[in-house]
Every structure is written in structure tokens, then in C-alpha cells.
Amino acid sequence: MVASNNCIVLSKIKYGDNDLIVKCFTEKRGVVSYILRGVLKSKKGQAKAIYFQPLSQLRVEENYKPNQTLHILKEVKFSYIYKTLHNNIYKSSIVLFLAEILTNVLKEEEQDKDLFNYLILAFQYLDSEDSFSNFHLLFLLRLTRYLGFQPDETNPNLAYFNLESGNFENSPAGVHSISGDNLILLKRLLGTNFDTLSDVKINAKQRHDFLNMLLHYFELHLGGFKKPKSLRVLNDVFH
Incomplete structure (x- = not known):
């Protein structure tokens, strides 16, 4: 056909x-x-x-x-x-990283127009944007909505977030509970859209730590998920 x-x-x-x-x-x-x-x-x-x-x-x-x-x-x-996505070294490192993630997590021969439209618009945004060092963080966090394990925002003011359950909690629940800078940034990004992402200011270490936390979140919720080989290149570019 x-x-x-x-x-x-x-x-x-x-x-x-x-x-x-x-x-x-x-x-x-x-x-x-x-x-x-x-x-x-x-x-x-x-x-x-x-x-x-x-x-x-x-x-x-x-x-x-x-x-x-x-x-x-x-x-x-x-x-x-695309005007910049494949010829800007910083953007191309994000592209390789996200393409590897998507190859890993998208498996089904099944229509998902909402996810397709999200990807289309997100990558067009990245192509046009001049401030994009945190793009991949918000992209992955938003992607969890379409993969079925988005953070539960019912109680976002609680002091901990449990990566295993996906819930905010009053007290730590073992090795999968996060607090500190990762928690602050998680709460900030949950309330952020791509068009206001440039207002989120974080340093290289915070970006590195938050990305590793997000990848661990993916590992906990997606069977067979592996950290991308391109992660090292991305970290080198955004050191």
C-alpha cells in the first residue's frame, strides 16, 4: 500500500x-x-x-x-x-543525544499524534532558539508525560521527590528520594514552558547532576533503558 x-x-x-x-x-x-x-x-x-x-x-x-x-x-x-540544528556543534550534540534516547524509548508501531506533534514543535523550537543549554532537560521531563510516568504534581510543595513512585513526599523513602538542587530545579522546570526556559539559570554542575537524575528516572520506569553513549559528548560540550 x-x-x-x-x-x-x-x-x-x-x-x-x-x-x-x-x-x-x-x-x-x-x-x-x-x-x-x-x-x-x-x-x-x-x-x-x-x-x-x-x-x-x-x-x-x-x-x-x-x-x-x-x-x-x-x-x-x-x-x-532546519537552519541551525545540524551545523551548530552545541545543538548537534543535543540532537545526537535526544535521537539516541528516542530510538531507545520509542518502540511501538502505533499512532501517537500528540507525541508526534510534541516532537515536531520541540525540535523546531530548538532550531530557532539562541538560548538552549537547558533544552534537553525540559524536553526529557516533558517526554515523560507521553511515556506514562510524568511526575505527579498533586503535592509539589513537599520536601522530597521519590523517583521510583513519581510522587512528592514529606520524608525521604530510600535511595530514590531527591532533595536539594535537583528538587528545586525539578519544581522549577515543571512550571516552565519552552518559551520561558531561558529564564532558568543553572550552572554546568547543576545541569550535569539534574540530567543524570532524569536518566535514572527513565531507567526506573522503562525496562531495558540504557544511558546513551552520546551522553559523554553532550557533557563535554556543555561542561
Whole structure:
């Protein structure tokens, strides 16, 4: 069945000498993997590979067969052309990190338009924004809403947050309870939108510690979640 779809590129791997397998999060079908046969064989084909950079936003014509694991792309074009995301070293380090996270956590071939629209708008915001050093923190915190383990904000004024239960609490409940700077920043970011994120001022150590806490939160709630290999590069860039 040939159909149109919008998608966000999550990852690509070389398959054989000339082919690519590209994993995308699509508007209509969730996670879909496409095989591009012969794309690396010629200069013309290699030029097409530029479409499949991490987090690229595409409009595709696909030959989708429900019983197959790899599907065919008939035609591809950009649905949105980034101006800075792939040529700014700071933004590109965030892109690689978030693409690796999304490849890890998005598994289902199931439509989720709310999540798709969140990703589309968030990455367009990052592309246009000049102050973005905390973008990945708010992005991951907001992502928990769509993955089903967002922090319960019923009692946000309590003195501790339990990463395991996702609740604010009066007293610490073991190794998974947080307080101090991480708690202060969590409360601040829960009340922050992307358009006011530049008002949140934190230093490199606070950013590093809060990100590690967020990744631990993901580990506790998503089976098989692993810290991205690109985390080290991100930390080096935003040291």
C-alpha cells in the first residue's frame, strides 16, 4: 500500500555495502523502519542520504506492508528544513543525544499524534532558539508525560521527590528520594514552558547532576533503558 506520511528520523545504519536502514517515528504509524536499497552506490544516491540526519522532519511516500519489518520509501522530501540544528556543534550534540534516547524509548508501531506533534514543535523550537543549554532537560521531563510516568504534581510543595513512585513526599523513602538542587530545579522546570526556559539559570554542575537524575528516572520506569553513549559528548560540550 502506497501512502503519504510525515516522519522524524531517529537513526540510520548501513546495511551491506550500498543500503541504509532508517528508523523513523511517523505521524500515522508510530515507529517504522525503512530500507533504502542502493542509496550509497552512486553520488546521486549518496546525496539523498542528507535527508536522513538525526531528527530530520520528512514528508514521505511509502510502500507500507503491515506484515513486514522493513518498508520501502518511494519518495522523500523535507517537511521542515532546519537552519541551525545540524551545523551548530552545541545543538548537534543535543540532537545526537535526544535521537539516541528516542530510538531507545520509542518502540511501538502505533499512532501517537500528540507525541508526534510534541516532537515536531520541540525540535523546531530548538532550531530557532539562541538560548538552549537547558533544552534537553525540559524536553526529557516533558517526554515523560507521553511515556506514562510524568511526575505527579498533586503535592509539589513537599520536601522530597521519590523517583521510583513519581510522587512528592514529606520524608525521604530510600535511595530514590531527591532533595536539594535537583528538587528545586525539578519544581522549577515543571512550571516552565519552552518559551520561558531561558529564564532558568543553572550552572554546568547543576545541569550535569539534574540530567543524570532524569536518566535514572527513565531507567526506573522503562525496562531495558540504557544511558546513551552520546551522553559523554553532550557533557563535554556543555561542561
